[in-house]
Amino acid sequence: MTAASIAGAVGKPFRRSGVTPASYDRDASTFATPARKLVLVLGLVGVYFLPGLLDAQYMSIANFAWIAIIGAVGLNLLTGYAGQVSLGQAAFLGIGAFSAVVVLKAVSVGLLLGVPIGGCVAALVGLLIGLPSLRFRGFYLALTTLALNFIAIYVLQKYQTDQNALTGFSLPTQNLGPFSFKTDHDWYYLLAVLGLVAILFSNNLVHSRTGRAWMAVRDRDIAASIVGVNVTRAKLSAFMVSSFMAGCAGALLAYYQGNISVSGFNLNLAISYVAMIIIGGLGTTSGAVIGAVIISALPYWITDLVNALPQHLSVVESLQNSIYAVQSGVYGLIIILFLIFESRGVVAVWLRLKAWLLLWPYQRRGIMETEE
Amino acid sequence: MAAVQPQAPESTVAPLLDIRGVEVTYEKVELAIRGINVSVPEGSVTVVLGANGAGKTTLLRAIGGFLPGDHAVVSDGQIQYRGKRIDGMAPHKVTKLGIVTIPEKDKIFPGMTVEENLRVSSSGTGDGEIRETLNELFPVLERRRKDVAGYLSGGERQMLSIASALLCDPQVMMVDELSLGLAPKLVEELFELVRRIAAERGLTVLMVEQDARAALAIADQAYVLESGRIVLHGTAERLLEHEDVREFYLGIGEGEEETRSYADVKQYTRTRRWWG
């Protein structure tokens, strides 16, 4: 006599708790429950006060993390919600960055124009890179996006060589009206605002008609088209939105770093964004955020960890000498371990905990561990 | 209402394949089989009848070791073969023990030739045995030996599936919906063929079927499965005369009253119970 058979005989003794919207407005709203509103407020407060808690090194990590968040949230919309596998993130970031450079050279205007234009140019290219998605899916799509990614990077490379900027382009400090962005501290607030905008935008989009169309396409695009979803529009719009966000992130990266070179936009960068959304949790915005933070901070944590080991061991010394390789290795290992043990990411760990709490003292979890 | 009892006295020999109190659960919450007992004596033809969704294929999957792929487990009870427990065993090991399945879908390798299909099973046995089997049982296939299996007709595929199962040196043949998608005349022939092969080679047969008439024609004993439970069990003759079987599975109704539905028939209703 097992728990399952008891449950089967008696009827379901448990009722699934959580958000069960009973009206369209409720379903479409981003912060449906009081709990979510509280999380929002706490989150904003936390973000505001964070700089006070961090030292200089972590401030720069935080800034890179915000930029990564924008890119990762965008990629999550494309791959997690619309189901289109894309390995082209590096190209979009690069295009955004280089557009910023071009705008600077052309009209000597920085942030204000550079970021949106970077986004738009990337979106147009995204439209192009998205065209194969109308014909392929899965791995074939991934490889075609990879191919276009390499072609786009070649174009950037050519531009850089033609401009005789062999070590890259440098960009001056940015000003926006009365604000001047010189230090990490200054940049933090700008990037945090933009990052939050990206997160809210993504959340909102997901609950809208476009978001639902994307999810329909992700699950069964043939069936979706039968139901009346314009599959072409859904796929291409997903590509455009996600590459717009990546383009903005790339432009911001260029301004923040102060210099930019095409060598930074390579396959490893594209893979790192995919790793962000997978480790965080594919298909959720919060997953993308968590993943972005983890992957951005990872190299530093590894270095800190290696430095914290007893210094006199020769093994430790050789690790320190090849710290870059160690970072690489650990990063690969983490991807593997996450996929083996929790393939739905950090977010799923939370969901499992929630399911365990809900069902205690019963032990069966199973399909309760899914969200929505 | 009492279940129909077997005509013959209870056998004192242990059944070859013994399914005792087995419960199968999908995804940890969905019961597909709710505690059944099926015993398959050696050398017999046992048939499990039931409508769609009754749990018949799940039963074969459970014996064959395919539950993990569907996120299912045998959550209670045991499946025993020659006294040894086999539930949870890997599929290829189950086959090596002698329990071979002729599946419902995916019964052949469509991209490979007939000959290659047969070689897959018989790796070890030589050309000669293949030729012998084909010549004796399926001359049609012998003629089409070099043809790609994907181009065979439905009936020929079924024959190829049976032949390749035979080449695995089986002791028990589990047949899943043999009649599916085949013309009635061919169905009759195939069932008779299965019975004959089993008798000649001393095989035990466990069949899962929707076509009750064809199945009961060759069966020694039969079980009726409904929503994961056994509701009837007996020899083929007794079941053929049972009024509910006649009405719901054989389509031979009395014709006087209005057509009844399952819910009206007393033994198909289940009182709510507060224990397992």
Next chain:
Amino acid sequence: MSDFVHATSSALGLAPIYILTATGFVIVYRATQVFNFAQGALMMLGAYFTYQATEKMGLALVPAIILTVLAMAVVGALIYQLTLRPLTGHGTFGLIIVTMGVSILLTGIVAAKWGFTALALSAPEPALGIHSGSFNLGGFDVGSIILTAVVLGALAAFFQYAPIGIQMRATAESPKLASQRGISVQRIYTITWMLAGAAAALAGAIVSFRTGASPTVAAIGLLAFPAALIGGFDSLRGAIVGGLIVALAQAYAAQIWGTEIQEAVVYALMLVVLMIRPYGLFGSPEVLRV
């Protein structure tokens, strides 16, 4: 004209690497529906093993290669058992990402142990070279062409006639039915990955003699993706044709337009082929049910 002849000869020297790597992809994909992103990294590891065997262990050319092949077969089996087998039943997306993770991990390990500079091998060149006018094929190049031809011929025969080869083809078509017919699917997958490791070992050995062993060797494997796609991801014949096409395209592009653009040209060619024949020249279409 002599430029083209020269380019052709350099393409022929490069082709075996792509063909062998593409063969590795095809073997794994046909059997398991998994795209092995780690094939390039395996080739890199093969290059380093060859280096160790010849430089550190002092073996001659042929024994070194044999040892590398055996070692890499073990590595392939290990990768399957440790990372892919636990993920049986997961969607293909996850499986692909895991192989990406393996690739990154291997690159990190290799760089940590041997550093980032290329290591050169000093084994003597076999006297097989063909030099006629501007057609220049070194001894190693000719040797690798012969090796590749022999290996691929053996593989084709293996899959066609050998009992295990037939079992592998059967498992590739329908793992469920294969296990019902007594085939241990896990065993077949392990053998598949061992073969992929062996193919990577050969490719790596060739690379190590051409350009030495370095972490960037893994990137050469990237161009084998277009090779396999152009040929058709589930066809051995396609791997040969695709590898040749990519090598030729790369060499000609480099000759005409310079080395910067050669990769972009290969990818552009791949896109063109995919538009005309979505499953490659010899590949078979997937069946998608709604």
